Amino acid sequence: MSAKTEKLLSLLDGQPVIPVLKIERAADAVPLARALARGGLKVIEITLRTKEALEAIRRAGAEVEEAVVGAGTILNAKQFDEAASAGSRFIVSPGLTREVLSAAGGSEVPLLPGAITPGEIMTAAEAGLDFLKFFPAEQAGGAAFLKSLASPFAGIRFCPTGGVSLNNAGDYLSLPNVICVGGSWVAPDDLVKAGRWDEIEVLARAASRIGR
Structure with missing residues (x-):
């Protein structure tokens, strides 16, 4: 296991679900991160899919001490x-x-x-990366495909994202080569826009218990 993989796993600290967030308003970042953390999901991924994403990362990281804020949808240097x-x-x-x-x-x-x-996984392994995102998970073959990778790529572990929901997250998390899953269902757009943080906390709490 690489040092950076160890660092990432220590940040996750056993969290089964990483919320994948698209934040339209930076002002929502802090209350959203707090609601998710209260529900047991301290590690969050804010995707760079909106104009306010970087500011949302800054605010959540600076103002929510318990949150571990990462950035997603990074496409270039x-x-x-x-x-x-x-x-x-x-x-x-x-x-x-x-x-x-x-x-x-x-x-x-x-x-x-x-x-x-397999070629992409081998390229990542050659670069010393042994913890990978499997995306888009459901569209690429789902849990059955990931299960088939466990034997030829015994040292590689995954975080499947894309089409993962409360209904199928357990199928992924039961696999020996899956560390966690990424999902947007814990923070639906309508709940975020309406500021319904208590409901998001409930969804987060349910997600934090998957596989336990």
Whole structure:
């Protein structure tokens, strides 16, 4: 296991579900992070899919002491550096490129890159990465596909994301090569927009108990 993998796993601290968040308003970042943390999901991924994402990362990281805030949907070195500068504790990418690898190699912030095919997994392993995002999980073959990877890639572990829900998260988490799953169901857009933090806390609490 690489040192950066160990660092990332220590940040996760056994959390089974990483909330994948698309935050339209930076002002929602702090109450959202607090609600998720109260529900047992301290580690969160804020995706760079909105104009306010970097500011949301800054606010949640600075104002919610218990939160471990990472950045997702990182597509290039510029975004990697911006996310790291905003205070991201970890970086998630949907795939793996030489540019992103280079940015990660020069940073203390651990990278969780996406890989689906055997070739992509081998490329990641050659770069010393043994904890990978499996995205889009359901569309790529789901838990059955991941199970088939366990034998040829015995040293690789995954965080499946994409199509993962409360209904199927347990199927993934039961696999020996799955550490955690990523999901957006714990913070639905309508609840975030309405500021219904108590309901999000309830969803987070249910997610935090999956597989336990």
